[in-house]
Amino acid sequence: MSYGRIPEEVIEAVLKHHDIADVVGKYVKLTKQGHYLKGLCPFHSEKTPSFTVTPERQTYYCFGCHAGGNSINFLMEMESYSFVEAVRHMAEEANIPITWDTPTGEETEKQKEASAMLTAHELAAKWYHYILLNTEQGKHALEYLRSRGLSDKWLDFFQIGYAPAMKDKLFQFLLKRELPQTLLEKAGLIVERSDGSGFVDRFRDRIIFPIHDYKGRVIAFAGRALGDLQPKYLNSPETPLFNKSRQLFNLHHARPAIRKSGHAVLFEGYMDVIKAWEAGVVNGMATMGTALTQEHALALRRLADRVVICYDGDRAGQTAAYKSLPILEKAGLQVRVAYIPDGADPDEYITARGADKFRSEVLDYAMSAVQFRLTYIRSNFNFKDKNDTVRYLKAAARIIAEISSPIEREHHVKALSDEFSYPVEAIKQEMNEFRQQFLKMQENGDNNENPWNNVIDNNRAKDEAPSLLPAYHIAEIKLLAAMMLDRDIAEEVSIRIGDQFNIEDHAALAAYLYAFYNEGNRPDISRFLAFLQDEELSRLASSIAIRESGQGINPQVIEDYIQEIKKVPCLNAIKQKKQEMIQAERAGNIVQAAQIASEIIILEKQMKSL
Structure with missing residues (x-):
C-alpha cells in the first residue's frame, strides 16, 4: 500500500525504531500500571490520568477525549504534523534514508517555512552570542553579565548574547544568508519602521536570552534592556514557532x-x-x-x-x-x-x-x-486591633476548611489557637461551617466540566456502558478485536460476513483489515494503525485494541459473534414487517395483513437457520 508515497518498509522501520513509550514520554510523564503506562492526557485538561499507553501493542488511547493511535499518530497530534511530516521527522531522528517522493506542495511550503524560521533563529542566536563575547559593541554587556557572577561557561551553556544598539545589523546579516525579509518579519526578528521606510532589528541594545523548544531548538528570544530602555524585558512576538503562554524558559x-x-x-x-x-x-x-x-x-x-x-x-x-x-x-x-x-x-x-x-x-x-x-494574608490585618484579629481568624478558618486531610486541618487549627490564645473549639466550629459550604459547592468527581474524567463516572461507565449497547454492537467490537490479533479469524470473517457489519465504521475497519492481511502483513496493531491513515478509524481501532484483550476467544465464541451479527438484518426486516402488518390491520386490509404475517414467519425461519 502507498502511505502518501512513503514505502511500507519505511513505515515499518520508523515504528520499529521508535518505541511508543519513548515517543510519548517526551511529552507525558508515564507511570507503570500492570501491563499499561498511564499519564495525564496531553490533548485535554484532566486531573485523573485517563491516557493509556500499551507498550505490547505500541498504541495509546485516552478514555477521556478518545484520542488514540500509534507513535506516528501521537506525533501528528502533538506537533500538528501531517502523516508525511510525522514519518519524515521520525525517519530523520532514526537516520532512516528519506527516499520517497516529495510531499504535496502545501506540505513542502509549510515545512520550508518552519525550517527557514528555525534556521534564522539559530543563526541569530549564534550572531548575538558572538557579538557579546568577541566585539567591542558587546563589551559593556559582557562586563555587566560577569558582574552578575556569570562565567563564560554558563554564557556558552545558555547561549546568552547581546543585540547591539544598531538599527539593522542582524537584518543585514540574515539577508546575506538568503533568508527573505517577509520570513524574518513573520519570525519576529525584524519590525517595520514607524514611518514605513524599511525594517529594523526587533532587539537592540539588549542582553539576549534564547528560548528553546523541548528539542533544544531556538524558537524565540527574550531581551533585557541595558540602561533606561523600555520595556525592561522584550519577548519575541507570537509566531508559528513560539507561544509565550505555553513556553517555559529552560x-x-x-x-x-x-x-x-x-x-x-x-x-x-x-x-x-x-x-x-x-x-x-x-x-x-x-x-x-x-x-x-x-x-x-x-x-x-x-x-x-x-x-x-x-x-x-x-x-x-x-x-x-x-x-x-x-x-x-x-x-x-x-x-x-x-x-x-x-x-x-x-x-x-x-x-x-x-x-x-x-x-x-x-x-x-x-x-x-x-x-x-x-x-500572605497576615499583612492585611492589624493584630493590635481585636476586631482585625477576629477577621484574620475567620479568613484563616476559610483557607483551612478547604484542606482535604482532617489531620492537617486539626494541625492548623491548633496552631492558630496557640498563637492567638483563642479557644480551639471556636476556631474549629468556624472552620467546620466554612467546610460545609465548601463541600456543597463541590460536585462529585474531580473535573466538573468533563464528567467522564471523574473517578466516580469512570467506575459507573465500566458497569453501565456495555448494557447501553445492543448485543450485535458488542459482538462486532469483540470480533474486530479478535480479527486484529489473529489473521485466520479475519479470513474466516471475510468469508462469512465480508462487509456486512451493521455499524458503518465497523464495516470500514473490517475492510481495511482484510486489505492489510491481503498484502501479506502479520497481526500488528501499531502497523495497522499506520495503514489506516484515517483519524476517526484510528481512534476506533485504538479504543477496541485497548478495551478488548482478546482473552477467551475460541471457535465457538467467534461463531456466536458471527451469528449475532448476521441475524440483525432479519430482525430489522421482521420489525419493519410487523409495523406494516399493524398499518394494514388498521386500514382494514385483512388479506394484506395475512400476507405480511406469512412473510414474517418465513423471515423468522430464515433467522433460525443462520
Missing part, C-alpha cells in the same frame, strides 16, 4: 531532571534560573516574563507531581506566587512556596549566601500552599 534543559524526580522549581526571571542552575538546581524554569497560565501548569503537570514556586521575596513576587497557586493546584500539582528573606530575588540570594544555603535554607524549607496563604 524546560529543554530541566526536563530530564524533572521527569526523574517528579519535582520542578518555578522561577520568575531568566537570571534566577541560570544562577540556580549554576547552584545545582537543574530542575528550574521560568515563564516568559508573563503571568503563569493554565497551559504552563499543564505542561509542568505532564512531567512532575510537585512544584516549588520560588519567586522574588518582595511583595510583588509574593503576590505573583499567591496568584499562581490556584492555577498550579487546578492542574493537579502539589505546590509549595519558597520564601526568600529581605525581599531578595533568587539570583541575589545565591550570590550573597551561596548555593548550599539557597538549597538548604530556601528550597528545602518551602512552605505548604496552605501555610503560604495564611502567611
Whole structure:
C-alpha cells in the first residue's frame, strides 16, 4: 500500500525504531500500571490520568477525549504534523534514508517555512552570542553579565548574547544568508519602521536570552534592556514557532531532571534560573516574563507531581506566587512556596549566601500552599486591633476548611489557637461551617466540566456502558478485536460476513483489515494503525485494541459473534414487517395483513437457520 508515497518498509522501520513509550514520554510523564503506562492526557485538561499507553501493542488511547493511535499518530497530534511530516521527522531522528517522493506542495511550503524560521533563529542566536563575547559593541554587556557572577561557561551553556544598539545589523546579516525579509518579519526578528521606510532589528541594545523548544531548538528570544530602555524585558512576538503562554524558559534543559524526580522549581526571571542552575538546581524554569497560565501548569503537570514556586521575596513576587497557586493546584500539582528573606530575588540570594544555603535554607524549607496563604494574608490585618484579629481568624478558618486531610486541618487549627490564645473549639466550629459550604459547592468527581474524567463516572461507565449497547454492537467490537490479533479469524470473517457489519465504521475497519492481511502483513496493531491513515478509524481501532484483550476467544465464541451479527438484518426486516402488518390491520386490509404475517414467519425461519 502507498502511505502518501512513503514505502511500507519505511513505515515499518520508523515504528520499529521508535518505541511508543519513548515517543510519548517526551511529552507525558508515564507511570507503570500492570501491563499499561498511564499519564495525564496531553490533548485535554484532566486531573485523573485517563491516557493509556500499551507498550505490547505500541498504541495509546485516552478514555477521556478518545484520542488514540500509534507513535506516528501521537506525533501528528502533538506537533500538528501531517502523516508525511510525522514519518519524515521520525525517519530523520532514526537516520532512516528519506527516499520517497516529495510531499504535496502545501506540505513542502509549510515545512520550508518552519525550517527557514528555525534556521534564522539559530543563526541569530549564534550572531548575538558572538557579538557579546568577541566585539567591542558587546563589551559593556559582557562586563555587566560577569558582574552578575556569570562565567563564560554558563554564557556558552545558555547561549546568552547581546543585540547591539544598531538599527539593522542582524537584518543585514540574515539577508546575506538568503533568508527573505517577509520570513524574518513573520519570525519576529525584524519590525517595520514607524514611518514605513524599511525594517529594523526587533532587539537592540539588549542582553539576549534564547528560548528553546523541548528539542533544544531556538524558537524565540527574550531581551533585557541595558540602561533606561523600555520595556525592561522584550519577548519575541507570537509566531508559528513560539507561544509565550505555553513556553517555559529552560524546560529543554530541566526536563530530564524533572521527569526523574517528579519535582520542578518555578522561577520568575531568566537570571534566577541560570544562577540556580549554576547552584545545582537543574530542575528550574521560568515563564516568559508573563503571568503563569493554565497551559504552563499543564505542561509542568505532564512531567512532575510537585512544584516549588520560588519567586522574588518582595511583595510583588509574593503576590505573583499567591496568584499562581490556584492555577498550579487546578492542574493537579502539589505546590509549595519558597520564601526568600529581605525581599531578595533568587539570583541575589545565591550570590550573597551561596548555593548550599539557597538549597538548604530556601528550597528545602518551602512552605505548604496552605501555610503560604495564611502567611500572605497576615499583612492585611492589624493584630493590635481585636476586631482585625477576629477577621484574620475567620479568613484563616476559610483557607483551612478547604484542606482535604482532617489531620492537617486539626494541625492548623491548633496552631492558630496557640498563637492567638483563642479557644480551639471556636476556631474549629468556624472552620467546620466554612467546610460545609465548601463541600456543597463541590460536585462529585474531580473535573466538573468533563464528567467522564471523574473517578466516580469512570467506575459507573465500566458497569453501565456495555448494557447501553445492543448485543450485535458488542459482538462486532469483540470480533474486530479478535480479527486484529489473529489473521485466520479475519479470513474466516471475510468469508462469512465480508462487509456486512451493521455499524458503518465497523464495516470500514473490517475492510481495511482484510486489505492489510491481503498484502501479506502479520497481526500488528501499531502497523495497522499506520495503514489506516484515517483519524476517526484510528481512534476506533485504538479504543477496541485497548478495551478488548482478546482473552477467551475460541471457535465457538467467534461463531456466536458471527451469528449475532448476521441475524440483525432479519430482525430489522421482521420489525419493519410487523409495523406494516399493524398499518394494514388498521386500514382494514385483512388479506394484506395475512400476507405480511406469512412473510414474517418465513423471515423468522430464515433467522433460525443462520
